[in-house]
Amino acid sequence: MKILSSILAIGLVVMGVFLYTSKQNEEALQNSLRAQYTNRLTSASEKLSELQKAVQSATVFNDKGAQAEPLEDIWRLSSEIKGDIASLPLQQDFSNEWLNYLGRLGDYAKLKSQDKVPDDRWLEVTNNVAANLDEFTIEWQNASSELLAKQQSFSKWQKEIKAAEPSKQWTAMSSTVKGYSESDFPLTASEADDQKKKELKSIEDKPVTEKQVVEQMKQTFPALRNAKLVTSTSKPEAPYPFYHIQFHEGIRIGYADYTKKGGRLLSLLIERPIGKERITQAQMKQKAEKAIKSYSFDDVELVEVRENHLVWHAVFVRVNPTNKARIYADAIQLKLAKDDGEVLGVNTMEYIQEETLPEQKTVSIDWKEFFTDQVTVENERLAYTENEQLQQRLCYELLLLKDTDDDSHTFRVLIDTETKEVLKSEMLN
Amino acid sequence: MRKNKWILCMVTFSLLMFSVSSTTPTEAFSAQEVELGAFGDDVIELQSRLQYIGIYKNKIDGKFGYGTYWALRSFQEQYGLPIDGIAGQSTKNKLAEVSKFHKEFVHNQINKGNQFTHYGNVPLENQVKKGSQQAAKQPEQVQLPSKYSEQDLQLMANAVYGEARGEPYEGQVAVAAVILNRVEDSEFPNTVSGVIFQPLAFTAVADGQIWLTPNERAKEAVLDALNGWDPTENALYYFNPETATSDWIWGRPQIKTIGKHIFCD
Numbered sequence: 001m002k003i004l005s006s007i008l009a010i011g012l013v014v015m016g017v018f019l020y021t022s023k024q025n026e027e028a029l030q031n032s033l034r035a036q037y038t039n040r041l042t043s044a045s046e047k048l049s050e051l052q053k054a055v056q057s058a059t060v061f062n063d064k065g066a067q068a069e070p071l072e073d074i075w076r077l078s079s080e081i082k083g084d085i086a087s088l089p090l091q092q093d094f095s096n097e098w099l100n101y102l103g104r105l106g107d108y109a110k111l112k113s114q115d116k117v118p119d120d121r122w123l124e125v126t127n128n129v130a131a132n133l134d135e136f137t138i139e140w141q142n143a144s145s146e147l148l149a150k151q152q153s154f155s156k157w158q159k160e161i162k163a164a165e166p167s168k169q170w171t172a173m174s175s176t177v178k179g180y181s182e183s184d185f186p187l188t189a190s191e192a193d194d195q196k197k198k199e200l201k202s203i204e205d206k207p208v209t210e211k212q213v214v215e216q217m218k219q220t221f222p223a224l225r226n227a228k229l230v231t232s233t234s235k236p237e238a239p240y241p242f243y244h245i246q247f248h249e250g251i252r253i254g255y256a257d258y259t260k261k262g263g264r265l266l267s268l269l270i271e272r273p274i275g276k277e278r279i280t281q282a283q284m285k286q287k288a289e290k291a292i293k294s295y296s297f298d299d300v301e302l303v304e305v306r307e308n309h310l311v312w313h314a315v316f317v318r319v320n321p322t323n324k325a326r327i328y329a330d331a332i333q334l335k336l337a338k339d340d341g342e343v344l345g346v347n348t349m350e351y352i353q354e355e356t357l358p359e360q361k362t363v364s365i366d367w368k369e370f371f372t373d374q375v376t377v378e379n380e381r382l383a384y385t386e387n388e389q390l391q392q393r394l395c396y397e398l399l400l401l402k403d404t405d406d407d408s409h410t411f412r413v414l415i416d417t418e419t420k421e422v423l424k425s426e427m428l429n
Numbered sequence: 430m431r432k433n434k435w436i437l438c439m440v441t442f443s444l445l446m447f448s449v450s451s452t453t454p455t456e457a458f459s460a461q462e463v464e465l466g467a468f469g470d471d472v473i474e475l476q477s478r479l480q481y482i483g484i485y486k487n488k489i490d491g492k493f494g495y496g497t498y499w500a501l502r503s504f505q506e507q508y509g510l511p512i513d514g515i516a517g518q519s520t521k522n523k524l525a526e527v528s529k530f531h532k533e534f535v536h537n538q539i540n541k542g543n544q545f546t547h548y549g550n551v552p553l554e555n556q557v558k559k560g561s562q563q564a565a566k567q568p569e570q571v572q573l574p575s576k577y578s579e580q581d582l583q584l585m586a587n588a589v590y591g592e593a594r595g596e597p598y599e600g601q602v603a604v605a606a607v608i609l610n611r612v613e614d615s616e617f618p619n620t621v622s623g624v625i626f627q628p629l630a631f632t633a634v635a636d637g638q639i640w641l642t643p644n645e646r647a648k649e650a651v652l653d654a655l656n657g658w659d660p661t662e663n664a665l666y667y668f669n670p671e672t673a674t675s676d677w678i679w680g681r682p683q684i685k686t687i688g689k690h691i692f693c694d
Binding site: 082083086087088089090092093095096097099100103104198199232234235237238239240242244246253254255257266267269271278280281282304305306307308309310312313331333335345347349350378399401403405406407408409410426428429 | 461462463464465466467468469486487492493494495496499500570571572573574575576597598599602615616617618619623626627628629630645649652653656657658659660662663677682683684685686691693694
């Protein structure tokens, strides 16, 4: 009996120590998190005051040199506040709107520093932003002070941020910022076009029936001829209507989405086990080319293949028939099994959203003057890519090799054929 | 006479051996042709051999990128072979003839995660960078679109496994696609880690399930999303209608249902 009591007592002591340590650890974690959130919240508040001053300063100078510093400050501060806001547990809608507004403000300052915004337009926008930020700063200070005060009880604060219904104060601030975005940075024509394309609203084809789409899928992918299908349609609020077909055929399981207008294939993915046999890279490329032709995509060329663990991923892009330039935004991706080259995936969403291409001048550029002596131009062709205003531009696409005694690096650079502006520069693996 | 016969036999045998050795594919590489975009043991050997003769200067990682491509073209040019940047049979034969490949050494260093080189004019023991030994980690057998890193893949695989491991494959690709759609959207942070660790954004981050080790299926799903597939048709949010408590999420425009998740704009 005595032994049993002793064991029980020891057990209770051990459990007590364990509970005490756990509680201590939890408190330490809460304190650490509280410190981090407080730091981010106060940092965001301080930077907001600085941003407010930078925006005001940017309206004062006409001289380009004097303007440079406040523009740089706006770009930097808006980016830093975005970082703070993104790491704080704030109401989702508010966070999203505020990140959007700050992003647009930063981008606008960057465009101005590159002389891409007319002076009168800049003054108009900046005066609006300055007035809005003055007003918003007061709201933000009130809301953030209240949030900081609530951290006296961490559990109470946690409860509030996880609440099913967001607080009215933050919801109101979210609407306020949304209003600022719409008034200060309305969507440009290119952005509206881009959005329209993203939502596939430009498709004007006639609607097709579910039966027609299923038949089309079986013709295009004969391996699915006897598949069991479950077909549904997109939800009524979806930006564009489509059919969603889930299929199951032996070892194959997957889905295909087709637009309701025109019955165009948006994407297809098949999951199946991959055997140990391997086809060669040349065979895979042949199969990819053959498949893309059989789907009637006749205006594309294979631009990239990537071997992965079980499959190959291949990328085709549309080629402009007049100047043979590649249109990278109009891409189709294929996924092929490494064992027999069966097409396990097709993604044509970008291809369907055909880009509008500009009429554009082409001026010649002396690459020897344009680049340093350290690089050589290994390849040159024409290609389209978008600029910061989301407009497609015709570019010289160059592959550059920088070869030193220690290593070599390859760069892909796209330069506007008319303005000579570098629109894209990336180092390739 | 007997002596002449013997000499004749020897000459015939030698000629036969020579012709066989000059037409039989080298045993050095496999029979596969490799070119830009490939990865694997053949590429490791190709890079090692090109480095052995001082033509390839970059990391030996088994991924046939542009560094390997230019080096191979340079080798083909030097040895009078057709310059196509493809390691076909004649190129491989020539390379095997003029170089050596210390397979065990190279594979050991790769498996140990060491920084090393394989130059022919330096003793092998001097080619492993001191202090470079890291925790043994097999390199990922993936090649990603240039704008993404292996860290993005790893982090997204953790998020997908934590959020949707019980979902169909399509549902896992969908969760990965939502992360990428957010990265592209101006209302969200513009990095993969920024999106995943945005407070309150993902349940798996809040409850710690993001730190579970993802399986191959989750990684494959992420790989498909990184390569462009988006079964959600541009969704920015998703929720499980059985567990969602927020009124706000129910107010979002819905696009489609995959498995247990409703995906919305």
